[in-house]
Amino acid sequence: MTTETETAGAGDEHPVLRLDDTVHQRARLGILAILSETARADFGYLRDTLGLTDGNLSRHLSVLEDGGLVKISKVFEGRRPRTWVVSTRKGTAALASELAALRDLLNRLDGT
Amino acid sequence: MTTETETAGAGDEHPVLRLDDTVHQRARLGILAILSETARADFGYLRDTLGLTDGNLSRHLSVLEDGGLVKISKVFEGRRPRTWVVSTRKGTAALASELAALRDLLNRLDGT
Numbered sequence: 001m002t003t004e005t006e007t008a009g010a011g012d013e014h015p016v017l018r019l020d021d022t023v024h025q026r027a028r029l030g031i032l033a034i035l036s037e038t039a040r041a042d043f044g045y046l047r048d049t050l051g052l053t054d055g056n057l058s059r060h061l062s063v064l065e066d067g068g069l070v071k072i073s074k075v076f077e078g079r080r081p082r083t084w085v086v087s088t089r090k091g092t093a094a095l096a097s098e099l100a101a102l103r104d105l106l107n108r109l110d111g112t
Numbered sequence: 113m114t115t116e117t118e119t120a121g122a123g124d125e126h127p128v129l130r131l132d133d134t135v136h137q138r139a140r141l142g143i144l145a146i147l148s149e150t151a152r153a154d155f156g157y158l159r160d161t162l163g164l165t166d167g168n169l170s171r172h173l174s175v176l177e178d179g180g181l182v183k184i185s186k187v188f189e190g191r192r193p194r195t196w197v198v199s200t201r202k203g204t205a206a207l208a209s210e211l212a213a214l215r216d217l218l219n220r221l222d223g224t
Contacts, residue, residue, distance in 0.1 A: 016162065029128055102218060
């Protein structure tokens with residue numbers, strides 16, 4: 001159609017096309033990043049580190065849990081209820097794909 | 113509160129906290145990335161390169177325009193209407209901040 005359109009042929013797929021909103025969304029990317037660093041994290045730690053409200057964090061954890069990317073367990077430690085979150089194998093792989101796409105994006109833009 | 117919470121002190125702010133949803137959102141990051149590569153792009157090129165619908169792209173362009181990150185001009189080339197999009201100085205700076213935060217995130221996670 002236009003000259004510009006023709007420059008975007010197959011094999012020249014833009015790296016942002018490989019970003020998946022489930023993982024790319026800011027809070028969810030933060031959750032998966034933290035879980036990759038700490039193996040497991042509790043609800044309060046994720047909330048405080050990412051500056052989220054309880055409701056916000058709950059919503060994003062549900063999206064990740066529904067996608068099979070995290071596992072959530074509620075336990076009592078003494079009398080205190082505690083919510084632990086761990087990444088699943090699928091979550092770890094999804095984060096790795098996201099980071100690879102981001103790396104390609106950065107390399108592409110650095111090269112211009 | 114918890115041991116984990118205490119490890120996240122001031123000065124150890126997580127890089128995802130520096131991501132701004134206006135720029136970080138997948139399609140909008142793609143738009144600004146393309147504009148940094150091509151100086152200006154027309155509507156059809158952005159739509160096709162990013163695999164968006166017309167409505168989707170319009171919505172994301174409005175968010176960027178409202179934030180002062182892009183300028184949109186509709187021109188006629190012969191009889192054909194064409195919508196050109198360019199990044200503003202603010203848009204270029206916002207993309208640079210986003211890329212710097214992403215770079216920090218990647219470095220942080222590569223280091224673990």
